[in-house]
Amino acid sequence: MTIQGTLLLVGGGKMGGALLEGWLARGVEASSVHVVEPGEEARKVLAAHGVNAVAAAEELPAELRPGVVILAVKPQVMDKVVPDYRRFVAPDTVFLSIAAGRTIASFEAILGSGAAVVRSIPNTPSAVGRGVTVLCANANVGAEQKDACDELLRGVGETGWVEDESLIDAVTAVSGSGPAYVFYMIECLAAAGIDAGLPEDLATRIASATVSGAGELARRSGEPAAQLRRNVTSPGGTTEAALNVLMADDGLEPLMRKAVAAAARRSRELAG
Template sequence: MGRSLLLVGCGKMGGAMLEGWLASGTADRVVVVEPQGSAPDMPGVIRCAGTGQIPPDFRPEVVVFAVKPQVVDAVVPDYRRFVGPGTLFLSVAAGKTIARFEELLGGGTAFVRAMPNTPAAVGRGITVACANAGVSADQRRLTDLLLGAVGEVAWIEDEALMDAVTAVSGGGPAYVFLLAEAMAEAGRAAGLPADLAARLARVTVAGAGELLHRSPLPPDELRRNVTSPGGTTQAALGVLMAQDGVQPLMDRAIAAGARRSRELAS
């Protein structure tokens, strides 16, 4: 059954979620507030440049905040009027805590904090969610429907874990894209034409990701399946898996991302 949703912010993530909801039939009436005017012109979508243009009789079942964390404090209070029994608030703003949204919206708010990632644009994202005590079992199921329209969904009960989630899966696609960049540059340095090196890196990363997605095997076993003893892959992995290789770099990168997520909460 379709639902009435209010989407605040329609950038890349908000737009991906909107397309997923409409394609899956999760929502049949969506009001989108987007000052930049980037909301798509689609059936069932009412576009507004600001809160003053929201139809006065519109009562959303869910209000979704898909805005940058830097503008949360300025934007969110305008939506206090929708707080009430049966209304769920959902945020995908990095770093902003449940407690902060409760302060901005007032008491009695049913609120879910979520962290999606950009593969949501192709229906292959993963979103981790954390709910406050005001969220009912039915609202959790509704959240699963909304977030599941763009990929997989996982729940945590300890909100403090969201900083690490943000660093791992929220920023993770950028790390994979950087890997493709680095492989292409290394191929060029090894003598390959730049366009061929870029194509080899891009298709290899995409194909390996799809294999990982489809295979029931864990990543370490898939890695071993590619690695012949004494072969070329083993020689390369000897560098990547050395004491100063990929793992310590990734450890530092995730720690830096989690630290920045905590800073955004302040």
Template sequence: MSDGLVPRSLALVGAGKMGGAMLEGWLATGLPGPEITVVDPGVSDAMRALCERSGVVLNPPVAALPAPDILVLAIKPQALADAAPGLAPLAGPGTLVISVLAGKTVANLRAALPGAEAVIRAMPNLPASIGRGATGAYASPEVTDLQRAAADGLLSAVGRVEWVDDEGLIDAVTGVSGSGPAYVFHMVECLARAGREAGLPEDLAMRLARQTVAGAGALLAESPLAAEELRRNVTSPGGTTAAALEVLMGEGGLAPLMEKAVAAAARRAGELSG
């Protein structure tokens, strides 16, 4: 994160899995701990220790805090209504609000935090915890170029950031990358189970399934080739992979199931706004 984009003050509300991952990424990229305030009454012991080591201000009286340059909301979407009255003073006219609350629209956030003007909706995912996240983001028209650059720096600290110009697309981002890691983890479960059914010992089937998916993901990340081309490269005509893909790519195979899964996640994200 370049010096010109470092906020003078940043408040993080919610330091669970996602908020904590972002905090670790910010500290690792050089954001000074004393310029960060964390508000989370249920913070874990590990996160409390991190705050103490790095000088992050933890759980000061919110009413006594000045509105920060950037306010990051990383609580559960369902908790916004209850938390909003106490958090409202943190959203001043000059504050950039970055929300990672699934389904909560810019309108929802402004209703909860009446002082909010510049708002960014972001949807990171679980691999942010190891710096390999994928985040989709949307900036309201009030967000300045400098604020957007600052947000990009903060979100990039935990992985790749992709911006969309239509807020409605954030629900689709949620369905693809926000929830996507769970689809991959389930695929590993299914692949290991299929290995067991084929006669492999349970622990061996799981080790092979995990490493296969991890290795394929690493290859996909490092290779300049498209996923489709990589698939073709490991599929010999008439071979074993081709036989398996006839099932996965046939009628009722993986493609229509994935379309239904992403649509269901996106639909649920939209429901959370209400």
């Protein structure tokens, strides 16, 4: 990674820890990273990586001037946590949030209208380096700061940007919540296999392997999903018989549209 300067990670839990591991694996110097994590056991794990891990903001070095402050705590505690970091607001510092449901305006209300803020929505596959994160910046964020935030989140997967923050609700509904839809599909596929006579352990294993394998094929092939579907569908064959059900007027597509719309609506409600 080409990140220069000091990083301050607020929250060293599952997502924060995954981000840190991704950064270190891509060459970020551990000595340039400070982490605030109140959990003692989590702090020990973080310290083992060579970073400066402390329990509270007041334990950070007085001279610390981070280039990026990454806010990786739960959305419901942001109002309590973020004020401790107002002292870092400066033109050369950007605040990067990975909390769902927290708008840029909510951070500006705490940090001040002059703060450079980037809102992002990563998803849980980030924990294994296969996530996707979409970001949105306020007007105070410079080009180099955007590049820095993008590079940090590419440490755990792919990234994309939107200029209209209202699109974050749709992003949340598709990629943020999306892994849960896929996990449920695995459950349903396994259950259908059991109904068809397969042993439970075998049905569960091949359902999970089929979904993960198909996803990897989609990633590597570069072909559109529709073409990949056509490639595996023989006229009059078994796959076509199943797709006739899934692609019916009351099949998977309208159901998925309803699900994503419900998630996006709830995201807007949570953002206030």
